[in-house]
Amino acid sequence: MKVTEHLAQAKDTIVSFEILPPTKGKSIASIYDHLNPLMEFNPAFINVTYHRAEMISKKRVDGSFEMVEIRKRPGTVGICAALMNKYKVEAIPHLICGGFSKTETENALIDLDFLGIKNVLALRGDAAKGEGYFKSDPQGHAFAEDLVRQIVDLNNGHYMEEEIKDGAKTDFCIGVAGYPEKHFEAPNMDTDIAYLKRKIDLGGNYITTQLFYNNAHYFTYVNKCRAAGISVPIIPGLKPLTNQKQLTAVPRAFHVEIPIELSKEIMRTKNDADSEKVGTEWLLQQCRDLLKNGEKVLHFYTLGKPGVIYDVLKQLF
Numbered sequence: 001m002k003v004t005e006h007l008a009q010a011k012d013t014i015v016s017f018e019i020l021p022p023t024k025g026k027s028i029a030s031i032y033d034h035l036n037p038l039m040e041f042n043p044a045f046i047n048v049t050y051h052r053a054e055m056i057s058k059k060r061v062d063g064s065f066e067m068v069e070i071r072k073r074p075g076t077v078g079i080c081a082a083l084m085n086k087y088k089v090e091a092i093p094h095l096i097c098g099g100f101s102k103t104e105t106e107n108a109l110i111d112l113d114f115l116g117i118k119n120v121l122a123l124r125g126d127a128a129k130g131e132g133y134f135k136s137d138p139q140g141h142a143f144a145e146d147l148v149r150q151i152v153d154l155n156n157g158h159y160m161e162e163e164i165k166d167g168a169k170t171d172f173c174i175g176v177a178g179y180p181e182k183h184f185e186a187p188n189m190d191t192d193i194a195y196l197k198r199k200i201d202l203g204g205n206y207i208t209t210q211l212f213y214n215n216a217h218y219f220t221y222v223n224k225c226r227a228a229g230i231s232v233p234i235i236p237g238l239k240p241l242t243n244q245k246q247l248t249a250v251p252r253a254f255h256v257e258i259p260i261e262l263s264k265e266i267m268r269t270k271n272d273a274d275s276e277k278v279g280t281e282w283l284l285q286q287c288r289d290l291l292k293n294g295e296k297v298l299h300f301y302t303l304g305k306p307g308v309i310y311d312v313l314k315q316l317f
């Protein structure tokens, strides 16, 4: 079922999760161990991130160095198929522009369609490791909106090869990313929202947001999106803070603010277990406030901390 159908039909709060593929060498059992307890809360869908290949320098036997391409977290599509099969849940693969030609994207979409996957999250992706800014594949897309356009083309049966007439139509529900505290490259919030609106006008069906720790940012963002004419569902993304290192690591990675009350409380803790308690309580209060304000979906970035999400959900429902 499509995400938009889940949202339209939901009578109660919808819960969803995002997971990362395991690092290469680990088995899919690590994903099941991660998700098994959380399945108690009947997630409507589970997002699976995509991680582009990176170039690393490797020493040859003669002592010289060569650059080799490695992919640390392969398996996004396989995991989606496995989750759908094992848990009978909707799985949403993330698709990125970075590192993909348009032809490779089209072929990936055909694979997803054949697997019965009905939902995708269309993203640009970040700069490759070691590159200062995002560079698209020479034959690929520069922005997520171009990827949205290609998915919509395929939904209309238009393939890249012009010889294909009456091509089979795919039927993807397309999610796109939004940033309650602005995408870090955007010159200002209004410009960022104008580009977000383009993604929606081109065929994006809903928005999943970057994580945030201050609900006020999210509510302001939703209001601004609505004022800009964006009427599709907006799904809030939530991630617990669980240790002191994240006070700097999270803003660096995700370009979000950590409220002073939360950072002070985490700084006062003596160990990770105490930090986790503070982060759990903060997330619980964030969720309660979102629900009180009429939010219908809570989307959790589980990122290695399923226990915290479990505790929060157990207290909520």
Ligand code: FAD
Pocket (backbone or CB within 6 Å): 048, 049, 050, 051, 052, 094, 096, 122, 123, 124, 125, 126, 127, 142, 143, 144, 145, 177, 178, 183, 184, 185, 186, 187, 191, 192, 195, 199, 208, 209, 210, 211, 237
């Ligand atoms: P875009 O919508 O293309 O926007 C990128 C920037 O360009 C913004 O500043 C925007 O304002 C600007 N812009 C947009 N269109 C135009 C235009 N036509 N002309 C000029 N400027 C424009 N990354 C991964 O690698 N893998 C993942 O699995 C992944 N999952 C994510 C899930 C969520 C919910 C979120 C919020 C992010 C995720 N990311 C992931 C990170 C994402 O790839 C980065 O944040 C990336 O920098 C931007 O992606 P985007 O799709 O928002 O890009």
